Amino acid sequence: MISVQNISKHYGPVKAVDGVSFEVAEGETVALLGTSGCGKTTTLKMINRLIEPTAGELFIDGKNVKDQPAELLRRSIGYVLQNTGLFPHYTIEENIGVVPSLLKWDKQKTRQRTLELLEKLHLPQDVLKQYPSQLSGGQQQRVGLARALVADAPVLLMDEPFGALDNITRTKIQEEFKQLDELKRKTIIMVTHDVQEAFTLADRICLMHKGKIVQIGTPQQLLFHPAIDFVKQFLEGQRLQLELASVKVTDLWDNFSDQPGEDAESETADITIWEAFRLFTNGRTSVTFSRANERKKIDFSALMLAFQQYQEQQTA
Amino acid sequence: MNQQQTLWQFMQQQSDKLLTQTLEHIGLTFISLLLAIAVGVPLGIFISRRRSFAGSILGVAGVLQTIPSIALLGFMIPMLGIGAKPAIAALLIYALLPVIRNTYTGITGVDPSIKEAAQAMGMSKSDILRKVELPLAMPVILAGIRTAAVINVGVATLASFIAAGGLGEFIFGGISLNNSNMILAGAIPAALLAILFDVSLARVQKLNVKKLAAASKALVVIFILLAGFYLAPAAYGSKLLAGFTPEFMGRQDGDLGLKEKYGLKIRTLVISDAVMYKAAYQKRLDVISGYSTDGRLKAFNLVTLQDDRAIFPPYYAAPLVSDNALKKFPLLEQTLNLLSGHINDSVMTELNYRTDYLHETPEKVARDFLVKEGLFRPSRQGNDGTVRIGSKIFGEQYILAEMYRMLIEGNTNYAVSTKTGLGGTKICFDALTNNQIDFYPEYTGTGLLVMLQPDQQTLNSLGSNRDKTYNYVKSEFYEKYRLHWLKPIGFNNSYALMMRQQQAAALHIKTISDLKRFLDNK
Numbered sequence: 020m021i022s023v024q025n026i027s028k029h030y031g032p033v034k035a036v037d038g039v040s041f042e043v044a045e046g047e048t049v050a051l052l053g054t055s056g057c058g059k060t061t062t063l064k065m066i067n068r069l070i071e072p073t074a075g076e077l078f079i080d081g082k083n084v085k086d087q088p089a090e091l092l093r094r095s096i097g098y099v100l101q102n103t104g105l106f107p108h109y110t111i112e113e114n115i116g117v118v119p120s121l122l123k124w125d126k127q128k129t130r131q132r133t134l135e136l137l138e139k140l141h142l143p144q145d146v147l148k149q150y151p152s153q154l155s156g157g158q159q160q161r162v163g164l165a166r167a168l169v170a171d172a173p174v175l176l177m178d179e180p181f182g183a184l185d186n187i188t189r190t191k192i193q194e195e196f197k198q199l200d201e202l203k204r205k206t207i208i209m210v211t212h213d214v215q216e217a218f219t220l221a222d223r224i225c226l227m228h229k230g231k232i233v234q235i236g237t238p239q240q241l242l243f244h245p246a247i248d249f250v251k252q253f254l255e256g257q258r259l260q261l262e263l264a265s266v267k268v269t270d271l272w273d274n275f276s277d278q279p280g281e282d283a284e285s286e287t288a289d290i291t292i293w294e295a296f297r298l299f300t301n302g303r304t305s306v307t308f309s310r311a312n313e314r315k316k317i318d319f320s321a322l323m324l325a326f327q328q329y330q331e332q333q334t335a
Numbered sequence: 336m337n338q339q340q341t342l343w344q345f346m347q348q349q350s351d352k353l354l355t356q357t358l359e360h361i362g363l364t365f366i367s368l369l370l371a372i373a374v375g376v377p378l379g380i381f382i383s384r385r386r387s388f389a390g391s392i393l394g395v396a397g398v399l400q401t402i403p404s405i406a407l408l409g410f411m412i413p414m415l416g417i418g419a420k421p422a423i424a425a426l427l428i429y430a431l432l433p434v435i436r437n438t439y440t441g442i443t444g445v446d447p448s449i450k451e452a453a454q455a456m457g458m459s460k461s462d463i464l465r466k467v468e469l470p471l472a473m474p475v476i477l478a479g480i481r482t483a484a485v486i487n488v489g490v491a492t493l494a495s496f497i498a499a500g501g502l503g504e505f506i507f508g509g510i511s512l513n514n515s516n517m518i519l520a521g522a523i524p525a526a527l528l529a530i531l532f533d534v535s536l537a538r539v540q541k542l543n544v545k546k547l548a549a550a551s552k553a554l555v556v557i558f559i560l561l562a563g564f565y566l567a568p569a570a571y572g573s574k575l576l577a578g579f580t581p582e583f584m585g586r587q588d589g590d591l592g593l594k595e596k597y598g599l600k601i602r603t604l605v606i607s608d609a610v611m612y613k614a615a616y617q618k619r620l621d622v623i624s625g626y627s628t629d630g631r632l633k634a635f636n637l638v639t640l641q642d643d644r645a646i647f648p649p650y651y652a653a654p655l656v657s658d659n660a661l662k663k664f665p666l667l668e669q670t671l672n673l674l675s676g677h678i679n680d681s682v683m684t685e686l687n688y689r690t691d692y693l694h695e696t697p698e699k700v701a702r703d704f705l706v707k708e709g710l711f712r713p714s715r716q717g718n719d720g721t722v723r724i725g726s727k728i729f730g731e732q733y734i735l736a737e738m739y740r741m742l743i744e745g746n747t748n749y750a751v752s753t754k755t756g757l758g759g760t761k762i763c764f765d766a767l768t769n770n771q772i773d774f775y776p777e778y779t780g781t782g783l784l785v786m787l788q789p790d791q792q793t794l795n796s797l798g799s800n801r802d803k804t805y806n807y808v809k810s811e812f813y814e815k816y817r818l819h820w821l822k823p824i825g826f827n828n829s830y831a832l833m834m835r836q837q838q839a840a841a842l843h844i845k846t847i848s849d850l851k852r853f854l855d856n857k
Contacts, residue, residue: 069455094457104452108470108543118456166456176455 020045020206021066021174026075027230028061035061037230038075045173048207049235050221052214058230059210063176066208067096079174094121097167097205101179103159105151111162112147118170129169136165139201157188168201175202177209181216193219214254218261226250238265243333263293266329268308274325275315285309292326345516352504355602357524359500362565363419364487364528365558367426371434371483372558374427376476379438380464389439396432404429404490408497412610418619419565422491422499429490430483437479441472473547474540481536488529492521498578498606498614500565502528508581508605575854578606578620588784588830589624592646599851612637615835622850627831628680628731630687638839639680639831641846645799650780650829652735653805658817660773664722666747668821671774673742674735675822677708683731683826690730697730701737711741717748725763725775726755731828735776760785768816780829782808782820801827 021043028036036058043049051059064070066077068089077084084092105114112133119129137144140161151159160181167175181189193216196202211217217224218238225235233253234246242262245251254261268288286298288310298306305318317325346353382389402410407428411421445468453463469476495503505521508514539550583589584605593599601622606614614620616635625632627639627650654671661668678686686704689695705711724739726732733755740751754772757763760781766772783789783797783804797804801823809820832847844850 067455069451090457090459092457093455096455098452098455100448100452100455102448104446104448104455106449106453106467117453117458121457121462 020047020080021208022078022081023062023066024076024078026062026065026072026077028058028065028070029073034230036065036072039227039230039232040075041225041232041235043206043208045206046204048202048209048220048222050217050224051208051210051227052212052217052224053227054212057227059212059227060178062227063178063208063210066174067093067098067176069093094118094170095172095174097170097172097175099163099167099175099177099180101182103151103163103183105159105162105166107151110148110150111154114151114162115166115169117166122170132169132171133165136168136201139199140165141195156184157192160184160192164196171201173206175205175207177207179210179212182211182213189216196220214257214261215264218265226253239270239333243330260293262330263296263326264291266326267291268295268322269310271322271325271329272310272313272315274328275317275321285314292322295322342516342519346520349505349520351600352603353520353524356500356502356504356521357528358564360488360491360502360525360528361561362563363422363426363491363494363499363501364484364532365561366419366565367423367487367491368430368480368484369555369558369562370423370427371430372480372555375431375434375479376438378431379435379476380442382435383439383442386443393432393436393439396435399428400432402428404493405496408493412497416617416619418497418604418614419499421497422494422501426487426490426494429486433479433482433486434476435479437475437482438472441475441479442468444475445471470548473551477536477540477547477551481533481540484532484536485529488525488532492525495605496607498604498610498619500604504581504584504605508584575601575621575850576619577601577603577622577624578611578614579603579624580608580611581605583624583830586830588647588780593832593847596644596646597847597851599847599854601850601854615833618835621834621838623833625831625833626828628683628687628826628828630684630689630691630730632833633684633688634692636836637833638836639833640839640844640850642799642829642831643846643848647799647829647831648780648783648794648797649799649801649804649827650778651801651805651823651825651827652731652776652778653823654739654774654821655767655777655782655812656774656819656821657767657770658819659770660722661819664720664747664749664773666749667722667743667773668819670742670746671739672822673710673746674738674824676825677710678825680826680828683828686734687731690734697733697737701734701741705738705741712745714741714744715748717744718750719748721750721752722774723772724751724753724755725757725766725772726753727759727763727775728756732776735824739774739776767818776824777820778828779804779808779820779823782812787811787815 023039023041025038025040026036027034027038039058039062041049051062053059061070065072066079066084068084106117109117115133115136116129119132133147134144137146142158142161142165146154146158146162151162154162160183164180181192184192197220209220221238223235223237224241226233226241228249234241234250236244238261241250242254242258242265245254268290271292272288285307286309288308295306299319305316307314307316378392382392404425407425408421411425415421415424449467449471450463453467458466491501492503492506494501495507502521502525505517506525509517509519509521539547539554542550579590584603586592590603604620606620608625611620611623612625612629612631612635615623615637623637625637625639631637632639656667656671686700689700690697702711722743724736726736736753736755740753743749743751754766757766757772757775760777763772763775763777764786767775787808793807797807805820805823812818812820832850834844839845842853844853
């Protein structure tokens with residue numbers, strides 16, 4: 020879907036981005052991760068030509084992005100900014116309607132689509148007549164997302180989308196974000212400096228440092244098969260939490276002893292260990308997980324033991 | 336309290352003029368403000384795009400701002416002449432800096448993430464400017480316009496120096512006539528206008544961004560309407576345009592008399608007499624107040640209107656001689672009287688024309704004239720005592736003093752010393768009474784109004800009658816000061832209304848009453 024071929028951006032002698040290449044498949048979510056100044060935001064902005072690359076080519080759906088005027092290109096790419104970038108002088112309805120009006124949609128269609136998105140994003144209808152400053156940070160971010168989604172562009176670019184939110188709001192919105200059906204079929208590239216966020220939301224992570232890609236891969240690949248020491252060090256501080264958040268119960272399936280589940284109710288095994296922890300609350304000592312036609316009953320210590328074995332297998 | 340009342344009376348009495356001046360003032364302020372917006376906002380946008388130009392453009396606007404306003408108006412005259420054009424240009428220059436600077440600051444101050452969002456959503460550059468940057472910068476831009484409006488109300492008072500009208504006419508007329516009611520009648524409305532514009536623009540500025548868009552459009556329309564006020568007095572006033580000096584405006588034998596005795600209603604500009612004659616010649620003014628023997632009358636082909644209701648007292652010139660001198664120099668009186676009857680108004684105008692306009696020396700002009708009239712005799716180089724001649728500090732008096740010198744030197748054995756350029760009336764008169772000079776040419780009107788200052792009844796009884804005035808002045812002067820008025824030279828240098836010869840002829844206007852009839856006949 021998106022093909023980035025050896026792009027660079029130089030500001031005088033400074034190489035902000037230096038020969039970066041990667042591919043993003045349709046429907047995939049890729050996180051550009053790294054510290055400030057690593058070139059991740061510059062890379063993102065070259066995709067919708069907010070920044071023109073010094074060298075290299077970019078293709079979306081096989082078409083070079085340079086082949087059409089930048090304004091038209093951008094109308095087909097959703098964009099979410101860190102501090103929302105909502106127009107303070109527009110009502111929420113007008114803010115969401117910016118791209119439809121550029122695309123010359125009729126009013127009825129815009130209205131319908133706006134209402135649909137409000138519902139999906141859990142926003143009350145009375146925000147429509149309000150101005151951004153009257154909304155909470157979380158609501159503003161949802162409106163920012165609605166604005167990016169309204170024209171149903173197949174590609175969505177997000178620059179630190181949840182960076183300005185407090186922890187609780189952020190976790191909540193990230194959760195909703197994962198559930199949103201609108202996003203499941205989109206090709207998404209997001210920029211973040213938050214390792215946790217990258218691991219929670221992305222299918223693949225592209226770790227950048229000093230304008231270059233250090234490693235690109237799934238969360239597990241980064242955790243258990245770091246390409247160089249830098250990757251290991253970068254993730255070290257939050258390693259355990261990241262592992263818990265990225266390894267799924269199905270990944271441990273073979274490490275569980277065969278204890279056929281008897282409970283009528285079962286939980287899907289397609290959840291992370293971190294999420295599985297929550298099932299063990301309220302005095303519940305064992306949970307029956309199901310994968311395909313199999314069922315296994317597992318208690319908390321069995322889960323931890325299997326996780327430990329998995330870690331050893333991966334790094335061996 | 337008394338002061339208050341008379342101010343109020345003054346304003347009532349002059350309400351026509353007050354209204355005209357206020358409208359002109361508002362018009363001047365807003366024409367220039369509109370132009371400043373039309374020039375300044377695009378410039379501000381330009382430098383917000385090309386920051387490298389910002390320093391130099393703001394710098395130039397800043398330097399222009401520091402030029403003293405009167406100097407700036409002075410610079411404008413050679414380029415744009417007098418009247419509205421240079422005034423508007425000067426006001427435009429003062430209004431420019433706040434408008435450019437605030438546009439620049441407003442646009443560059445828009446949150447970059449909002450601009451980026453606009454760009455990322457696929458808005459074109461002009462979309463971003465119109466829909467995002469300008470609306471968000473509008474409160475700051477309006478603050479600049481507000482500053483410019485207040486500056487312009489103040490500077491526009493100076494427009495009256497170059498006949499562009501406005502409340503400065505009262506303010507500066509009042510200053511030159513030492514009339515504080517007149518000053519206040521101009522200054523108070525000017526201050527009120529400044530406050531009014533400031534407060535109402537502040538209101539607009541505080542509207543939310545949404546309403547601002549509509550309000551800004553409304554403002555442009557309102558500004559254009561207000562700018563139109565400058566033209567209003569023209570429609571409201573009359574077919575002809577007058578230009579009077581500030582002094583004439585405040586004198587009983589001036590504009591006040593014209594209103595009172597003739598009921599003359601004419602749209603009037605206040606203008607300095609340095610540019611007045613030329614402005615009439617160039618058809619920028621139709622009627623001016625001048626001196627009836629001024630050389631420029633001839634230079635610019637103007638005619639004086641007959642004062643048929645006698646508001647201008649006669650100003651016949653005659654030598655004013657001390658009693659001492661007549662006794663000491665027995666031949667003096669008959670010698671000085673040689674000139675009597677030789678110079679009428681048009682002759683004097685011609686002579687003044689040669690000195691004032693052709694820049695010939697008074698000596699040459701005097702000599703040529705005496706030769707032509709057969710009065711010239713070569714100097715006898717006598718040494719039978721020295722006659723001291725004084726004169727006031729303008730061309731006509733210099734010429735007369737020279738003529739008297741030549742007559743005395745040619746016809747008697749007296750020697751002559753001239754003390755020309757003795758400032759105004761007061762200085763000459765004091766020099767004469769203190770025996771520092773023996774005589775100087777004086778005007779009957781001046782003697783009457785400046786020195787004798789008789790009561791109104793006496794004035795009325797004299798009217799504009801030349802002989803009655805002369806005889807009254809002559810006898811009063813002898814009684815009071817022991818000074819002798821010799822025979823009048825013949826010309827009358829009084830205030831007069833003047834028009835272009837051609838126009839006056841075409842409109843059949845010969846007298847001030849004709850002028851009034853023409854103006855009233857709409």
